[in-house]
Amino acid sequence: MNKQQLFENIKRKQSFLCVGLDTDIKKIPEHLLKEEDPVFAFNKAIIDATAPYCIAYKPNLAFYESMGVKGWIAFEKTVEYIKKNYPDQFIIADAKRGDIGNTSAMYARTFFEELDIDAVTVAPYMGEDSVTPFLTYEKKWVILLALTSNKGSHDFQLTEDKAGERLFEKVLRKSQEWANDQNMMYVVGATQGKMFEDIRKIVPEHFLLVPGIGAQGGSLEEACKYGMNSKCGLIVNSSRAIIYADKSEAFAQAAKNEAEKVQKQMAEQLKAAHII
Numbered sequence: 001m002n003k004q005q006l007f008e009n010i011k012r013k014q015s016f017l018c019v020g021l022d023t024d025i026k027k028i029p030e031h032l033l034k035e036e037d038p039v040f041a042f043n044k045a046i047i048d049a050t051a052p053y054c055i056a057y058k059p060n061l062a063f064y065e066s067m068g069v070k071g072w073i074a075f076e077k078t079v080e081y082i083k084k085n086y087p088d089q090f091i092i093a094d095a096k097r098g099d100i101g102n103t104s105a106m107y108a109r110t111f112f113e114e115l116d117i118d119a120v121t122v123a124p125y126m127g128e129d130s131v132t133p134f135l136t137y138e139k140k141w142v143i144l145l146a147l148t149s150n151k152g153s154h155d156f157q158l159t160e161d162k163a164g165e166r167l168f169e170k171v172l173r174k175s176q177e178w179a180n181d182q183n184m185m186y187v188v189g190a191t192q193g194k195m196f197e198d199i200r201k202i203v204p205e206h207f208l209l210v211p212g213i214g215a216q217g218g219s220l221e222e223a224c225k226y227g228m229n230s231k232c233g234l235i236v237n238s239s240r241a242i243i244y245a246d247k248s249e250a251f252a253q254a255a256k257n258e259a260e261k262v263q264k265q266m267a268e269q270l271k272a273a274h275i276i
Helices: 003-013 030-034 038-053 061-065 069-085 101-114 128-136 167-175 195-202 220-227 251-272
Strands: 017-021 056-059 090-097 119-122 141-147 184-188 208-210 234-238
Touching: 003 251, 017 038, 017 090, 017 251, 030 038, 038 069, 038 251, 056 061, 056 069, 056 234, 061 069, 061 090, 069 090, 090 101, 101 119, 101 128, 119 128, 128 141, 141 167, 141 195, 167 195, 184 195, 195 220, 208 220, 220 234, 220 251, 234 251
Parallel strands: 017 056, 017 234, 056 090, 090 119, 119 141, 141 184, 184 208, 208 234
Antiparallel strands: none
């Protein structure tokens, strides 16, 4: 899915919601534990319930890897189910990979060849040769960590050099030598608020993947006010607030209701910005 196709999908659905599939077997409804593959059963129900209201899904690899082989099988089945039944959905592997070049090349092969996923999150700390192997694939996206939503982001990402440039700003500027807004996005946490203004001064046209809405306390309104551009430019993720909205047998309906509520808020933001 290219940038224009993503934008057209946002306008068509009046949504820029990404549902994070952070599926923890210890948190899903108990009745699903009787299923042959409880994690996939949960994901399938969540996807079927929320697909009309979102434009992307983001499985977080840690939740699947924690279960070993069974988790990887559930992850692969989830990806295949989305691709087969909801081909208009953008699939992001939240893997935060990034290593020396030949290792990154193997990570890229995993997600872009074996699994044929649209995008993968990548950590930039090791520099250009750890990122460029992911960029050799046409029609695939790298989503580079820039300014994250966690409290510890201040430990390194906001530190300044002698010229007053913060580390996240250096990441934004330097990475534009490797790719452009047609194949690279950036992770910017919703909790960063007005910092989106500083980010948009450096990357005005790029899409930003914005976690932190909902359980982490980020504001959709602030993210839109300071981060939205003429092509929307935002993919806003919500995980726990949607998928764990209810732990009874009505969990899928509750997830649907939460996704629909966020979609309606997003439609208002798109209208206010004269995008739809």
